[in-house]
Amino acid sequence: MAALSEELAAVVGPRWIRHRQAELAVFRADGLPTHEVTPGLAVLPGTREQVIEIVRLLYRHRTPFVARGAGTGLSGGALAESDAVLIVLTRLNRILRLDPAARRAVVEPGVVNARLTEAAAPFGLHYAPDPSSQSACTIGGNVAENAGGPHCLKYGVTTNHVVALEVVLPDGTVTRLGSPQGEPWGPDLVALFVGSEGMFGIATEVTVRLVPVPREIRTFLAAFSTIRAASEAVSGIIAAGVVPAALEMMDGPCVRAVEASIYAAGYPTDAAAVLLVELDGRPESVDEEERVVTGVLARCGASEVRTATTATDRARLWQGRKKAFGAMGRVTRDLIVQDAVVPRSTLPEVLDAIARIAAQEQVTVVNVFHAGDGNLHPNICYDRRDAALVARVQRASRAIMETCVAAGGTITGEHGVGSDKIDFMPLIFDPATLSAMCDVRRVFDPEGRANPGKVIPLRSCREWRAGGIA
Amino acid sequence: MSDHIAARLRESLGAVALTQSPGGRPRVAPDTIENAAGVLALASAEGWSVQLEGQGSWGLPSATADLVVTTTGLDTIPKIAAADLVATVQAGVSLAELNRKLHDAGIWLPWDPPGGPDRTIGGIIAAGTAGPLRLGFGPIRDSLVGCTIVTGDGRILRPGGIVVKNVAGYDLTRFQAGGFGAFGLIAELHLRLRANPGADRTHLAHGDRDILTRAGRGLIDGGLEPASLELLSPALGAHADWTLAVRLIGPDAAIGAQAAALHGLTTLSWMELTREQASAFWHQAARGALGGPVTLRLGTLLDGIDATIDLLEERLDSGLISAGAGTGSLRWTGSASAETLIQLRRITAEREIPLTVERAPGDVLAAVGHFGAYREGVGRLVAGLRGAFDPQGILQVPTDAEPHDA
Numbered sequence: 001m002a003a004l005s006e007e008l009a010a011v012v013g014p015r016w017i018r019h020r021q022a023e024l025a026v027f028r029a030d031g032l033p034t035h036e037v038t039p040g041l042a043v044l045p046g047t048r049e050q051v052i053e054i055v056r057l058l059y060r061h062r063t064p065f066v067a068r069g070a071g072t073g074l075s076g077g078a079l080a081e082s083d084a085v086l087i088v089l090t091r092l093n094r095i096l097r098l099d100p101a102a103r104r105a106v107v108e109p110g111v112v113n114a115r116l117t118e119a120a121a122p123f124g125l126h127y128a129p130d131p132s133s134q135s136a137c138t139i140g141g142n143v144a145e146n147a148g149g150p151h152c153l154k155y156g157v158t159t160n161h162v163v164a165l166e167v168v169l170p171d172g173t174v175t176r177l178g179s180p181q182g183e184p185w186g187p188d189l190v191a192l193f194v195g196s197e198g199m200f201g202i203a204t205e206v207t208v209r210l211v212p213v214p215r216e217i218r219t220f221l222a223a224f225s226t227i228r229a230a231s232e233a234v235s236g237i238i239a240a241g242v243v244p245a246a247l248e249m250m251d252g253p254c255v256r257a258v259e260a261s262i263y264a265a266g267y268p269t270d271a272a273a274v275l276l277v278e279l280d281g282r283p284e285s286v287d288e289e290e291r292v293v294t295g296v297l298a299r300c301g302a303s304e305v306r307t308a309t310t311a312t313d314r315a316r317l318w319q320g321r322k323k324a325f326g327a328m329g330r331v332t333r334d335l336i337v338q339d340a341v342v343p344r345s346t347l348p349e350v351l352d353a354i355a356r357i358a359a360q361e362q363v364t365v366v367n368v369f370h371a372g373d374g375n376l377h378p379n380i381c382y383d384r385r386d387a388a389l390v391a392r393v394q395r396a397s398r399a400i401m402e403t404c405v406a407a408g409g410t411i412t413g414e415h416g417v418g419s420d421k422i423d424f425m426p427l428i429f430d431p432a433t434l435s436a437m438c439d440v441r442r443v444f445d446p447e448g449r450a451n452p453g454k455v456i457p458l459r460s461c462r463e464w465r466a467g468g469i470a
Numbered sequence: 471m472s473d474h475i476a477a478r479l480r481e482s483l484g485a486v487a488l489t490q491s492p493g494g495r496p497r498v499a500p501d502t503i504e505n506a507a508g509v510l511a512l513a514s515a516e517g518w519s520v521q522l523e524g525q526g527s528w529g530l531p532s533a534t535a536d537l538v539v540t541t542t543g544l545d546t547i548p549k550i551a552a553a554d555l556v557a558t559v560q561a562g563v564s565l566a567e568l569n570r571k572l573h574d575a576g577i578w579l580p581w582d583p584p585g586g587p588d589r590t591i592g593g594i595i596a597a598g599t600a601g602p603l604r605l606g607f608g609p610i611r612d613s614l615v616g617c618t619i620v621t622g623d624g625r626i627l628r629p630g631g632i633v634v635k636n637v638a639g640y641d642l643t644r645f646q647a648g649g650f651g652a653f654g655l656i657a658e659l660h661l662r663l664r665a666n667p668g669a670d671r672t673h674l675a676h677g678d679r680d681i682l683t684r685a686g687r688g689l690i691d692g693g694l695e696p697a698s699l700e701l702l703s704p705a706l707g708a709h710a711d712w713t714l715a716v717r718l719i720g721p722d723a724a725i726g727a728q729a730a731a732l733h734g735l736t737t738l739s740w741m742e743l744t745r746e747q748a749s750a751f752w753h754q755a756a757r758g759a760l761g762g763p764v765t766l767r768l769g770t771l772l773d774g775i776d777a778t779i780d781l782l783e784e785r786l787d788s789g790l791i792s793a794g795a796g797t798g799s800l801r802w803t804g805s806a807s808a809e810t811l812i813q814l815r816r817i818t819a820e821r822e823i824p825l826t827v828e829r830a831p832g833d834v835l836a837a838v839g840h841f842g843a844y845r846e847g848v849g850r851l852v853a854g855l856r857g858a859f860d861p862q863g864i865l866q867v868p869t870d871a872e873p874h875d876a
Contacts, residue, residue, distance in 0.1 A: 099771075101773050102772060102773055103772070152635070156608065169847065173847045173850075174846075174847065175847030175848055176848075180822055181770055181771050181798045181799075181823070182609070183767070183768065183769025183799065184598070184824065184826075185841070185844075185845065185848070186824075186841040187645065187649045187652070187653070188598070188611065188645055188648050188649070189851060191644040191645050195641050212693065215693050238555065239552075239576070239665060241665035241667060241668060241720070242721065281695060281724075282694070282695065282724075282727065282728065284727030284728070285695070285721075287724075288721045288723040288724035289721060292721060341635050344553065344554050344555075345551070345554050373634050373635045374554075374633055374635070375635045408631075408633070409633050410631045410633050411638050412637050413635040413637060414637055415637070417637075417638055425639065428638055429628065429629070432627055433627045433642075436629075436642065436858065436859070437640050439858035440640055440858055441640070443855050443857075
């Protein structure tokens with residue numbers, strides 16, 4: 001690594017190389033306390049040309065690498081082993097072009113998600129995907145993970161908003177995928193690249209759609225005495241033909257954690273569940289949707305419904321939801337933010353099952369999630385210093401994933417597989433499908449040097465090859 | 471050769487639905503996914519070239535494949551989960567048939583691709599071909615949450631899932647949209663659906679093209695949220711002038727308010743169609759794309775719509791043109807030689823506008839390819855991906871231009 005470090009320093013300048021353990025400590029995790037690993041070396045390029053040069057240099061040395069944005073991914077996806085170079089892209093933070101007439105922005109991968117929306121705001125536009133980490137996470141990271149967020153229910157996830165990419169492949173080839181309008185240029189390689197978790201190459205330039213800021217936004221908070229009633233309200237709203245901008249649920253323990261914290265939003269602490277429903281659009285459309293939604297909430301037994309129409313009131317209602325993870329920090333030393341998806345209609349049964357698993361393993365599970373699309377975040381509170389507890393947490397995690405899969409769901413809705421979920425992949429994909437994913441990866445990265453060891457269990461590739469079928 | 475293929479298919483797979491295609495080639499219609507896998511595995515082992523087909527009502531047949539494999543036997547709808555707004559559908563089901571079944575469950579698949587209503591779900595996805603509803607509901611790929619693919623060598627792959635949000639593994643599902651079947655036979659889909667709307671209203675205005683384009687832009691900037699906002703050429707809109715058609719879909723009162731806003735946001739004279747008239751109008755607009763042997767699809771930014779239509783009129787003709795005034799997706803149908811298309815593509819490429827040949831006679835398509843020449847570095851990826859999904863290279867899909875055009 002020492003020789004390589006010098007060559008990399010020649011590209012970016014010595015001050016943008018990190019090789020001492022103390023310097024590398026900040027890159028050891030990505031928000032997931034169960035996975036920590038220190039990279040051999042970290043390099044922080046400042047321009048796309050430097051990124052390309054670095055990738056070409058690493059190709060010549062046949063050295064593995066991991067691209068990393070802000071490191072908020074929560075799946076152990078942006079971690080590099082000691083034999084790999086971490087390419088940190090946060091300095092590539094320029095918005096290269098913002099075209100309000102065409103409603104497009106071209107950005108470098110290190111641009112922070114919320115900053116793009118701020119830059120678009122004066123034109124009445126915003127970038128719709130809004131992960132909870134949006135004040136820190138980067139567009140490049142969002143592309144790698146196909147990130148979601150509360151407002152993806154109506155507006156779609158990252159893949160629905162990325163129209164074109166400039167990427168550098170692991171062998172240093174630079175290519176452009178997609179088109180400014182969004183029509184694919186040939187087969188839809190943008191669809192394939194988004195969500196590939198940094199294993200196909202590095203996006204050096206991202207072209208995204210911007211959408212108008214809605215004229216009217218109204219947020220409702222509804223309290224329920226049972227989780228089942230809240231879940232039925234979720235299904236009822238969707239079945240009525242309304243697609244809310246966001247439809248979020250928090251269970252009682254989550255509400256109480258929020259209310260006990262500095263983020264207290266005035267949520268009713270005696271509720272078993274609260275729903276946050278946000279409607280947006282033209283005022284007359286929102287009026288009509290409000291009529292439908294409040295009708296469903298009342299029919300499903302909401303004990304209390306609050307409405308927020310001003311930006312301040314809405315921010316207050318959202319504060320508890322957006323800061324829920326922070327609030328939980330007060331009640332637990334460590335927290336695993338889980339991520340799974342189930343068919344919306346199975347929410348009551350699955351939430352009951354998660355409660356049973358928590359009781360059986362004697363762990364505390366707090367639920368705060370995107371109910372509208374069935375995207376659960378069962379968060380497990382624990383203390384990593386307690387080995388017996390850690391073992392129970394791991395068993396509970398697996399049992400929760402198995403429950404979600406058995407209900408027809410999947411193991412991740414927006415955080416990605418990374419290294420955290422890799423062992424769960426065979427729960428949802430058969431060997432043929434997993435090995436086809438290996439084949440596709442090999443097209444982009446024949447040597448397997450880009451983010452090695454993530455997403456697809458290696459044995460899936462090996463077993464397939466050993467069978468001699470391909 | 472044909473007799474030999476038929477005999478080998480029967481010998482290996484037993485009773486298979488075997489007919490002759492119009493070109494005299496054997497055509498097999500597997501009725502299960504496993505059966506389809508058996509056919510393609512055998513074709514790969516024998517080295518037969520294969521053309522994939524749906525109903526055969528949209529694409530034009532190629533004369534060179536040894537065997538035609540049609541999905542019409544894959545015609546079941548294994549699951550409709552209305553509460554979850556998803557359904558599992560086999561590829562050979564027609565869009566019209568699917569929406570008839572879904573309607574009774576209170577849901578629908580908001581697609582209106584060019585061509586007739588008998589187009590199959592698999593064929594629509596393979597061509598990635600959306601119609602005017604793309605504005606409100608996104609491109610075809612946005613409705614796909616999972617699928618079953620049979621590779622050229624007969625492997626059965628099941629990427630994605632049945633839930634609407636899913637980032638587990640690489641996205642091999644959405645990748646299939648617009649791949650023209652070059653990456654395997656699309657056998658079954660998990661589709662994301664919508665609740666039946668309370669109201670579905672269509673308004674038309676007529677006039678000069680540039681006035682309508684500006685009006686369309688005014689509606690978008692004015693915050694109208696139409697499901698479709700489509701500009702149709704005189705021939706396609708069956709009117710002396712160009713037509714701007716607005717389709718509003720959603721809860722009753724909300725749509726009423728939006729329809730009223732239509733008058734305030736433009737100075738055009740709007741005419742509302744009855745339900746029957748609207749259905750006939752959109753149906754006719756879709757069928758219009760069959761009015762010539764070549765159909766092209768282009769994607770331009772909103773401020774480039776007029777210039778792109780000018781280009782089509784100048785290089786081709788002003789016959790059957792449809793343009794999404796809110797999306798920049800353009801479609802042209804007519805007659806064009808391979809040479810004309812190659813020249814046109816050079817110009818659109820300079821403007822960063824991709825030009826996809828959706829359908830064309832076999833010889834034209836072979837010369838120009840669905841996609842033409844790729845940008846630097848992409849050709850190698852496409853070739854590699856075709857190899858991954860079709861190792862023996864039996865699937866006859868002219869994705870690329872012939873080498874001399876590249």
